[in-house]
Amino acid sequence: MKVAALKKPGGLDNIETVDRDTPEAGPGEILVKVANSSLNYHDYVVAQGGIPTEDDRILMSDGAGEVVAVGEGASGFKTGDHVVSLFFPNWEDGNGFDYRRAGVPGDHVDGFAAEYVAAPARAFTRAPKGYSDAEAATLPCAALTAWRGLMVAGSCKPGDIVLVQGSGGVSIFALQFAKAAGATVIATSSSGEKLERLKDLGADHLINYKETPDWGKAALQWTGGRGVDHVVEIGGPGTLTQSIYACRSGAHIALIGVLTGVSGEVPTALFFSKNLVMTGITVGSKTDQQAMIEAIEANDIRPVIDSHFPLDKLADAFRHQEAQKHFGKIVVDIPG
Ligand SMILES: NC(=O)c1ccc[n+]([C@@H]2O[C@H](COP(=O)([O-])OP(=O)(O)OC[C@H]3O[C@@H](n4cnc5c(N)ncnc54)[C@H](OP(=O)(O)O)[C@@H]3O)[C@@H](O)[C@H]2O)c1
Structure with missing residues (x-):
């Protein structure tokens, strides 16, 4: 063979x-x-x-x-x-x-x-x-990681707001599971064309993370200051700070990816002041x-x-x- x-x-x-x-x-x-x-x-x-x-x-x-x-x-x-x-x-x-x-x-x-x-x-x-x-x-x-991060560890439910990053395997499945669960989805991408395709898949709000480096703050603003309930974090250290900005108090971050590196700084005070919960996910x-x-x-x-x-x-x-x-x-x- x-x-x-x-x-x-x-x-x-x-x-x-x-x-x-x-x-x-x-x-x-x-x-x-x-x-x-x-x-x-x-x-x-x-x-x-x-x-x-x-x-x-x-x-x-x-x-x-x-x-x-x-x-x-x-x-x-x-x-x-x-x-x-x-x-x-x-x-x-x-x-x-x-x-x-x-x-x-x-x-x-x-x-x-x-x-x-x-x-x-x-x-x-x-x-x-x-x-x-x-x-x-x-x-x-990819799908099982998105499923466990968002639905098992995160217990995503109707009315929640979910932030997904980029248009790779994990993130697109996360978008699909979030929409099926009745959530609102904010999707980011480096490409305007890919953002349009994410919209076709049901994304409710789109942010180009290259054009908007403060995309976490932009997401927070789009929610009227409420913040998101879930982040499917595939970037790692280079994206975590913006993800924390995007969160509402008590939100869940599924820590999944290392696309920007394997270690880095955490805005510790901001994390605990928002009473956030973060789960490390292995598929x-x-x-x-x-x-x-x-x-x-x-x-x-x-x-x-x-x-x-x-x-x-x-x-x-x-x-x-x-x-x-x-x-x-x-x-x-x-x-x-
Ligand atoms: N912990 C686990 O169990 C587990 C399981 C599966 C995957 N992962 C990890 O999750 C990550 C994604 O995996 P994948 O298989 O979905 O990868 P992939 O299909 O190769 O996805 C890559 C996409 O991620 C987006 N991206 C890259 N850098 C980004 C950034 N700084 N901010 C936002 N989006 C960014 C890009 O989307 P655009 O082109 O739209 O910008 C890129 O096309 C990897 O680090 C992988 O190791 C972990």
Whole structure:
């Protein structure tokens, strides 16, 4: 079978499409014919060599496809079922303890840039009804992170005001979940054209964060001084201060992303004077993914797919992501 693996020391030029033996479903495992994967920032950091992995690691955390064999004692799925992977195959439910967050595909273990994957049946959920494999492959990392940050940790409810940053995978899912929950959404982007597309998806107020560096204060002003109830924080240290300005007293910040760096200053006094709550989010559990899939079906939410790249052009897909030209999710089509 064909796989896309990372030759050491990493870097997009070191992604190779190579042949590997097709795996078989062992006891407790299912064999999935992978149809699609999708890109996340995490996959990009792995591909760049920014997260150390074993040599020749098969890339990509997310995958979706059809069950083609069921190993002895594996339960929950039958051949012909369409399944979607879990970012944390060992996190069934409850708290995200370290041991539950071990075994991330495409990082700790081989991932879904492969024609076939054999893995424990518990490492998958069903795909949403009516979804293509390409649509399902957008969910495990980006959608679940948005879901957990906004709906599980944040308990977003009708009438709330939600701030989402930019037009990448996590933020567009957050916008869609917020609108489905009956919230008002303020969306930011670096691009006027992308802002118009965010408006088409239901964003109620738009701010160009390049043209308006004080976008947090602008968001606060747009709410008439009330402030937002939730921030889906994907920028990190370079955006957190503006996010805190945007918040109302008691608001929730889902701390998710590191697009501007991994550490920085926090306006501590402003944070506590607003009685804010901040939750660090690491994707989510299997239970969270199952709940999200039910919500996706109930609200007929469809992922926004920016583009498709074939498996042997995975490096080009990452270059497209790196250029931040995308709007929503970039999907990988796996042949066979
Ligand atoms: N903690 C977790 O569990 C978890 C899970 C998933 C992702 N993440 C993190 O969340 C972040 C986003 O991931 P993703 O997969 O959605 O990435 P992505 O699809 O590559 O999104 C990138 C987009 O973010 C926007 N952006 C970049 N810098 C920004 C800034 N300073 N302010 C506002 N928006 C900015 C840009 O949108 P415009 O082009 O519209 O400006 C850009 O296109 C990454 O840091 C990733 O590591 C964390």
